[in-house]
Amino acid sequence: xxxxxxxxxxGIEPAVTQxxxxxxxxxxxxxxxxxxxxxxxxVGRPNAGKxxxxxxxxxxxxxxxxxxxxxxxTQIRGVISRPEGQxxxxxxxxxxxxxxxxxxxxxxxxxxxxxxxxxILLLVDATSRPGAGDNxxxxxxxxxxxxxxxxxxxxxxxxxxxxxxxxxxSRSAAHAFEEVVPLSSRTGVNVxxxxxxxxxxxxxxxxxxxxxxxxDQPMRLLAAELVRxxxxxxxxxxxxxxxxxxxxxxxxxxxxxxxxxxxxxERSSQRGIIVGKGGLQxxxxxxxxxxxxxxILGKKVYLQLHVAVREHWRNDERALDEMGIEG
Ligand SMILES: Nc1nc2c(ncn2[C@@H]2O[C@H](COP(=O)(O)OP(=O)(O)OP(=O)(O)O)[C@@H](O)[C@H]2O)c(=O)[nH]1
Ligand SMILES: [Mg+2]
Numbered sequence: 001x002x003x004x005x006x007x008x009x010x011g012i013e014p015a016v017t018q019x020x021x022x023x024x025x026x027x028x029x030x031x032x033x034x035x036x037x038x039x040x041x042x043v044g045r046p047n048a049g050k051x052x053x054x055x056x057x058x059x060x061x062x063x064x065x066x067x068x069x070x071x072x073x074t075q076i077r078g079v080i081s082r083p084e085g086q087x088x089x090x091x092x093x094x095x096x097x098x099x100x101x102x103x104x105x106x107x108x109x110x111x112x113x114x115x116x117x118x119x120i121l122l123l124v125d126a127t128s129r130p131g132a133g134d135n136x137x138x139x140x141x142x143x144x145x146x147x148x149x150x151x152x153x154x155x156x157x158x159x160x161x162x163x164x165x166x167x168x169x170s171r172s173a174a175h176a177f178e179e180v181v182p183l184s185s186r187t188g189v190n191v192x193x194x195x196x197x198x199x200x201x202x203x204x205x206x207x208x209x210x211x212x213x214x215x216d217q218p219m220r221l222l223a224a225e226l227v228r229x230x231x232x233x234x235x236x237x238x239x240x241x242x243x244x245x246x247x248x249x250x251x252x253x254x255x256x257x258x259x260x261x262x263x264x265x266e267r268s269s270q271r272g273i274i275v276g277k278g279g280l281q282x283x284x285x286x287x288x289x290x291x292x293x294x295x296i297l298g299k300k301v302y303l304q305l306h307v308a309v310r311e312h313w314r315n316d317e318r319a320l321d322e323m324g325i326e327g
Pocket of ligand 1: 044045046047049050051053064065066067068070071072092093094095153154155156157184185187
């Protein structure tokens with residue numbers, strides 16, 4: 001059953017679930033005395049640069065990135081492991097007011113993340129103008145009562161130092177932030193410094209992941225995301241919100257992974273946009289995604305894409321479950 005849509009901010013109730021249970025079902029891992037660990041949420045408006053920063057901090061591609069807002073739809077975790085501890089970074093969908101069931105779930109993901117972490121990074125695009133969305137994001141951070149750092153992103157795009165100082169001053173006045181860190185995920189400036197600041201604040205805690213494991217995202221979901229990323233890159237503004245990717249079948253053999261993906265759109269005209277003339281665009285999407293998946297799996301991949309029209313998938317709770325968009 002589809003619930004009544006709630007457009008108001010008041011409709012976003014924090015539904016607290018555990019994410020401290022990363023170790024659930026796993027044997028406790030050996031950690032040296034004084035080991036520190038904790039969960040760190042990356043939140044902010046759509047397009048602020050959360051996923052790009054997550055990838056940069058982790059040093060691997062964990063989350064897909066695009067210049068379209070609302071690229072991230074689920075809670076994606078990436079891990080920084082150091083000899084002295086482990087920071088588990090939680091990427092979240094951009095903060096916006098929910099309309100569709102999918103968007104409502106996306107905002108639930110944000111509020112859950114905020115209430116179950118040790119530290120919040122509020123990301124603000126240094127090149128963006130302050131707007132209502134910023135206040136909305138800030139209110140969520142304030143109401144969580146958690147320690148927060150203000151991260152000003154994309155400073156490589158701010159040409160004048162004086163402009164940067166002005167931005168830092170005006171943005172940091174809004175809340176008692178623990179730290180204010182201007183950085184660029186593109187050039188890497190201040191990214192290591194941020195990692196150091198995060199580790200300084202981690203409480204003593206267990207080792208949640210083996211040192212060589214940098215995400216808990218199932219490969220199935222990551223593969224679907226890598227296909228969606230290529231769709232976002234290949235198509236214009238009309239498609240991001242209406243496209244979903246599901247892995248229907250995955251066959252493993254020693255030398256080859258065969259992956260069969262279903263791409264959902266809402267109308268047949270959108271199907272045409274993705275497929276392109278003579279199927280050329282779909283072929284291009286497939287071959288670029290395949291190269292990325294092969295790099296991660298370290299083996300050959302056969303990737304088959306199929307586009308289907310499913311009119312109401314954004315309100316289809318079952319389809320959302322299959323995509324890992326938690327309810
Ligand atoms: N110049 C520059 N661009 C950046 C930087 N960080 C991110 N971007 C770009 O900003 C756009 C949005 O980046 P994402 O990481 O997808 O942003 P996000 O906050 O995860 O967005 P949502 O998932 O939609 O909420 C992409 O085009 C990135 O390449 C940066 O440090 N410098
Ligand atoms: Mg993102």
